[in-house]
Amino acid sequence: MMTKGHINKGAKNTYWGSIAEGIVSLWTGILLTLKHLFQALRFKREPIGVENKDYFSFDKGIVTLQYPHEAIPVPDNGRYRLHNEIDDCIVCDLCAKICPVNCIEIDAIKSTEEIGKTSDGSTKRIYAGTFDIDMAKCCYCGLCTTVCPTECLTMTKTYDYSELDIRNMVYHFTNLTPEQAEEKKKLYEEKQKEKAKPKSQEAAKPGVENTKEVGEKSSIKPAFKPTIKPPVSPPKSAEESNVKSEEISGTSESGEVKSEEKKVAKPVFKPVIKSPTSTPKPAEETGVKPEDKAGTLDSGEVKAEEKKAPKPVFKPVIKAPSSSPKPAEEGSEKPENTVEPSETGELKAEEKKTPKPIFKPVIKPPVPKAHQTGEEQADQENKENKAEEKNKGSEEPKSEEVKKPAKPIFKPVIKPKPKQEGEQGDQ
Amino acid sequence: MILIPVFLSIILVYTVFAVYAERKISGFIQDRYGPMEVGPYGILQTIADLIKLLIKEDIVPQSADRKLFIAAPAIIFSAIFAGYAVLPFAPGLEASRVSVGVFYLLAIISLDVIGLLMAGWGSNNKFSLYGAIRAVAQMISYEVPLSLSVLAVVMTCQSLDLQEISYQQSLWIGDYSKISDSNYLLGIESLGINITEVGGFLTWNIFRNPVLMLSFVVFFVASLAECNRAPFDIPEAESELVAGFHTEYTGFRFAILFLGEYAIMLLVSFLASILFLGSWNSPFPNMGFLRLADWTNGYPGTFSGIAWGTFWLISKAFSLIGLQMVIRWTYPRLRVDQLMFLCWKVLTPLALIIILISGFWRLMMN
Ligand code: SF4
Ligand code: SF4
Numbered sequence: 001m002m003t004k005g006h007i008n009k010g011a012k013n014t015y016w017g018s019i020a021e022g023i024v025s026l027w028t029g030i031l032l033t034l035k036h037l038f039q040a041l042r043f044k045r046e047p048i049g050v051e052n053k054d055y056f057s058f059d060k061g062i063v064t065l066q067y068p069h070e071a072i073p074v075p076d077n078g079r080y081r082l083h084n085e086i087d088d089c090i091v092c093d094l095c096a097k098i099c100p101v102n103c104i105e106i107d108a109i110k111s112t113e114e115i116g117k118t119s120d121g122s123t124k125r126i127y128a129g130t131f132d133i134d135m136a137k138c139c140y141c142g143l144c145t146t147v148c149p150t151e152c153l154t155m156t157k158t159y160d161y162s163e164l165d166i167r168n169m170v171y172h173f174t175n176l177t178p179e180q181a182e183e184k185k186k187l188y189e190e191k192q193k194e195k196a197k198p199k200s201q202e203a204a205k206p207g208v209e210n211t212k213e214v215g216e217k218s219s220i221k222p223a224f225k226p227t228i229k230p231p232v233s234p235p236k237s238a239e240e241s242n243v244k245s246e247e248i249s250g251t252s253e254s255g256e257v258k259s260e261e262k263k264v265a266k267p268v269f270k271p272v273i274k275s276p277t278s279t280p281k282p283a284e285e286t287g288v289k290p291e292d293k294a295g296t297l298d299s300g301e302v303k304a305e306e307k308k309a310p311k312p313v314f315k316p317v318i319k320a321p322s323s324s325p326k327p328a329e330e331g332s333e334k335p336e337n338t339v340e341p342s343e344t345g346e347l348k349a350e351e352k353k354t355p356k357p358i359f360k361p362v363i364k365p366p367v368p369k370a371h372q373t374g375e376e377q378a379d380q381e382n383k384e385n386k387a388e389e390k391n392k393g394s395e396e397p398k399s400e401e402v403k404k405p406a407k408p409i410f411k412p413v414i415k416p417k418p419k420q421e422g423e424q425g426d427q
Numbered sequence: 428m429i430l431i432p433v434f435l436s437i438i439l440v441y442t443v444f445a446v447y448a449e450r451k452i453s454g455f456i457q458d459r460y461g462p463m464e465v466g467p468y469g470i471l472q473t474i475a476d477l478i479k480l481l482i483k484e485d486i487v488p489q490s491a492d493r494k495l496f497i498a499a500p501a502i503i504f505s506a507i508f509a510g511y512a513v514l515p516f517a518p519g520l521e522a523s524r525v526s527v528g529v530f531y532l533l534a535i536i537s538l539d540v541i542g543l544l545m546a547g548w549g550s551n552n553k554f555s556l557y558g559a560i561r562a563v564a565q566m567i568s569y570e571v572p573l574s575l576s577v578l579a580v581v582m583t584c585q586s587l588d589l590q591e592i593s594y595q596q597s598l599w600i601g602d603y604s605k606i607s608d609s610n611y612l613l614g615i616e617s618l619g620i621n622i623t624e625v626g627g628f629l630t631w632n633i634f635r636n637p638v639l640m641l642s643f644v645v646f647f648v649a650s651l652a653e654c655n656r657a658p659f660d661i662p663e664a665e666s667e668l669v670a671g672f673h674t675e676y677t678g679f680r681f682a683i684l685f686l687g688e689y690a691i692m693l694l695v696s697f698l699a700s701i702l703f704l705g706s707w708n709s710p711f712p713n714m715g716f717l718r719l720a721d722w723t724n725g726y727p728g729t730f731s732g733i734a735w736g737t738f739w740l741i742s743k744a745f746s747l748i749g750l751q752m753v754i755r756w757t758y759p760r761l762r763v764d765q766l767m768f769l770c771w772k773v774l775t776p777l778a779l780i781i782i783l784i785s786g787f788w789r790l791m792m793n
């Protein structure tokens with residue numbers, strides 16, 4: 001076989017030179033392709049990874065990898081599909097927080113008791129009502145796996161999991177059915193109520209007065225209270241159903257939703273208390289209701305129900321006591337304190353900072369004179385709070401503290417208890 | 428008449444597997460597998476493609492010349508298919524034994540050009556028209572060296588009858604040839620070596636007249652151009668003209684064009700085998716007591732004669748097609764100027780010289 005060296009490159013300028021060069025290059029070319037043709041029949045590349053020492057030894061024959069039938073092994077540090085071993089997950093939410101593309105969605109449901117231990121001995125106290133990872137958004141950075149304290153979140157070697165429907169790329173890791181999750185939530189709420197009872201009972205009487213007053217003045221807020229009260233009066237059931245529906249509708253945001261409801265409720269009472277004697281209630285009520293609706297992220301129906309049902313209930317109660325905002329404050333503060341211990345550190349911090357300030361500002365102004373003004377302020381505050389809540393997924397205590405209206409936002413977490421108090425008071 | 432459906436089905440089956448073979452060969456040359464998924468080792472891939480092709484919508488462009496557009500594929504394929512009529516597949520087996528078989532074949536293949544031009548012009552598409560113009564320019568040009576190289580064979584065999592040419596290259600030259608009755612080594616009677624009974628490759632035309640080896644090369648190159656095969660595929664030139672003259676064709680019409688393309692490959696390969704490579708004769712000579720030629724040939728008119736004849740002819744034709752495929756996947760497409768240079772300045776003078784030498788060689792034969 002002649003090589004390029006044998007070809008007189010200048011020859012192509014002559015007739016015979018061109019022909020000779022053409023023949024030689026044609027011959028060279030066909031030998032080359034025939035060599036590949038016959039090598040391809042005999043040799044084949046093996047599907048081995050680069051870590052194999054033979055990786056570079058396949059320099060002849062077919063290089064094709066028939067993918068579905070054979071595949072190069074994935075290196076041990078390959079980062080592909082995520083897997084969460086939910087039994088070892090303590091639902092600390094760290095992975096969701098660090099994810100740069102927010103593709104992990106966790107709905108934490110606090111447990112009334114210790115659920116169990118993970119395989120590394122950590123105590124589990126929170127259920128994962130939702131633990132979804134949207135692998136379509138995931139950028140495979142692996143950050144979530146590095147922060148996971150129990151190392152239950154790992155990246156597997158599975159890389160071939162494309163879907164026809166992108167919604168199928170969302171992987172659900174929770175081991176609770178939606179019904180079970182709902183059940184756990186209720187359980188926790190009831191537990192919280194029980195805990196709150198003793199404290200609320202101490203301040204029960206004053207609290208009752210407050211609540212009554214509040215109910216009279218602002219019908220909107222009462223709506224929430226009713227949920228707690230159900231046992232005492234007929235409206236309760238309606239309220240409860242409302243609350244439940246809200247929770248259901250906001251499954252993913254259930255925690256937030258609840259907190260919002262609670263928040264709304266509290267501010268309502270305080271302002272109400274201060275203006276027991278005024279007649280503007282209906283107007284106020286109407287005004288307040290829209291706000292509530294807007295504020296609560298939930299469906300309009302739920303809100304409407306809340307508003308309607310709660311008002312009648314409260315009104316009777318309200319008229320009696322026209323003073324003593326302080327007890328209400330005390331009552332509200334106490335429940336908050338009780339709540340704190342059971343909640344996570346973050347929650348506690350927020351609660352501590354926010355709860356007290358929230359009540360005080362709202363309550364005190366109204367007491368002195370202008371009920372209307374106080375109510376208006378409260379309404380405004382509520383609105384602002386709601387808006388802020390909506391805007392901020394996670395509230396920053398400091399900023400809220402600075403803005404008095406903002407404070408109500410924090411309360412929500414704490415507030416569940418206040419409702420209980422209200423209920424007790426009613427009872 | 429009976430042979431028409433036979434040939435037609437042979438062409439269809441051949442096309443299906445030629446497409447498969449082409450994809451496999453191109454794959455192996457490029458260190459790939461080629462089709463692997465449909466059927467064992469992908470053998471049913473072409474059938475799947477064919478089914479897909481047949482259920483595609485049949486589109487006639489609105490601004491196309493409808494009559495020309497529709498008629499073109501039929502003309503192309505029927506012109507090529509008509510060429511099969513005179514091919515001798517085995518001793519005693521041919522559709523039509525016309526005494527001007529070679530002439531008829533070259534003439535009928537030329538009709539192909541008209542079909543291409545109709546397709547290109549009728550499509551009313553610049554790519555199609557460019558492709559058609561190139562095709563016509565190329566095919567008419569290359570018919571000159573093609574015909575000259577065939578002429579050298581005709582001079583050597585003194586006949587235009589393809590079956591006569593086949594018999595002259597066989598063991599039965601004495602019984603069946605009307606022109607000569609014995610073969611001599613290299614065709615030269617004065618050497619005194621009578622190889623009539625030896626047969627095999629020694630009595631092939633390229634050995635009866637060694638100048639025909641060059642003629643065969645000229646014929647083969649010119650036939651590549653005639654088939655529009657790479658490296659002479661500038662009429663189709665995917666990278667420049669989309670698909671050349673059949674850019675606008677879809678579905679069944681495209682399938683017909685495709686069939687015509689592979690049919691003409693097979694036709695010129697048959698022709699090359701018949702004219703140069705011993706037609707339906709075995710390549711093995713009789714050597715002493717090893718009667719290889721006798722064993723691998725059947726007496727004309729018998730079943731074994733037809734079976735061996737068909738086998739050898741088809742084997743030779745397929746080998747040439749394989750070579751065409753390897754060449755296609757080896758050489759880059761020629762520029763138009765290179766194409767014309769090769770045709771008019773290299774192949775045509777060479778073919779003329781071959782004819783001259785063949786004439787002298789013929790004088791030395793019996
Ligand atoms: S790998 Fe990165 S992008 Fe994917 S879920 Fe984990 S943190 Fe988010
Ligand atoms: S970081 Fe780990 S333990 Fe915490 S929620 Fe995520 S997966 Fe569970």
